[in-house]
Amino acid sequence: MSSLTAAQRNAVNQFIAATGATSRSAATFLRTNAWNVERAVDDYYDSGTVAPPKKESKALVEIFEKYKDPEEPSTIGIDGTINYIQDLGVALEDPVVLALAYKLEAPTMGQFTKQQFIKGWQSMNADTIPKMKKAVESLSADLANDPAFFKEVYKYTFAFVRPQGQRVLPLDTAVEYWKLLLEDKFPNQEFFGKWIAFVTEEHKKAVPKDTWNMLLDFVVNVLGSEDGLDTYDAEGAWPSIFDEFVAYLRR
CATH class of the missing domain: 1.10.238.200 (Cullin, PONY binding domain)
Incomplete structure (x- = not known):
């Protein structure tokens, strides 16, 4: 995966989330379908190659539980988000926070949903805080060096920070x-x-x-x-x- 662009890695992650396939299979089907995720997923299922879905990571559930909102246990709220980002060793005003929100499909500022939090971190193969810190460093590098990934995060930011309604x-x-x-x-x-x-x-x-x-x-x-x-x-x-x-x- 190291030779792929950020946009291609994102497509691989989306494919894995949809199918539970390995990264190698994901890349193979995506290349065959010009990196179109929807066509690649259809091709995957049409081929009869079906992998069992990934099990929910117990380690990621435990991390999520540490930061979840006690009043809305299916989400990490604003207080939990602040604590979580600080525990990752990242300043709240660092642009990589937006990249992380994009990767974890955060619906709005100061909120992560349990399903997307776990799915996102599983796609990045990070289930501990140290692994997450390394993944964030990689996201920061992609943000600085990959114009396609930067553009994705930049466009995502509009809806992310826009007031509801x-x-x-x-x-x-x-x-x-x-x-x-x-x-x-x-x-x-x-x-x-x-x-x-x-x-x-x-x-x-x-x-x-x-x-x-x-x-x-x-x-x-x-x-x-x-x-x-x-x-x-x-x-x-x-x-x-x-x-x-x-x-x-x-x-």
């Missing part, structure tokens, strides 16, 4: 997480500072999902390109906020 992200929340995730993705501090000044002083609107998702593409493919703003196509499929920002930069 809302379709958009409050601007102050978006700015907070852009500073956490995207500041060092901009080609320089000046561009990042101008983006923050633009959205807070001129645009002043909550952030919809398409703006959130496409900002990363804008930073990488426009600002980070050799020709910079000259590559920006105002007739392209960019949300209007990017037209406004480019005009703002060109003043």
Whole structure:
């Protein structure tokens, strides 16, 4: 698995969670099906190769029980999450916390469900705190070095931090997480500072999902390109906020 990209490893983990197959079988069926998880799972069952499902790890259940919410025993709540993240030796404001939430399919901030917690850690072959610490180190490296994995985590963050019942992200929340995730993705501090000044002083609107998702593409493919703003196509499929920002930069 070490030669696979983060996106491919994620596909392997999804396949294993769905079928209980070995990682080798998962990789074989996924390669045959161009890394499409749904097609690969169908192919696996059609082939007659059926592996017994993984048993729930007793060690992981015990770890979950240590941190679970006493009033909602099927979840780890905010207090348990804080204690758990600290026991992993990770600062709460470290971006790897978002990567971990993504891997464990956390539904919202400060919450892990028992089923996804156990399934996620089983897929990463970690059933002790020391093993989990090593897995978190690997996630941190993937976040820094694998653009595809970073993009998955970045896109996941929108729904993860969005207030329940809302379709958009409050601007102050978006700015907070852009500073956490995207500041060092901009080609320089000046561009990042101008983006923050633009959205807070001129645009002043909550952030919809398409703006959130496409900002990363804008930073990488426009600002980070050799020709910079000259590559920006105002007739392209960019949300209007990017037209406004480019005009703002060109003043």
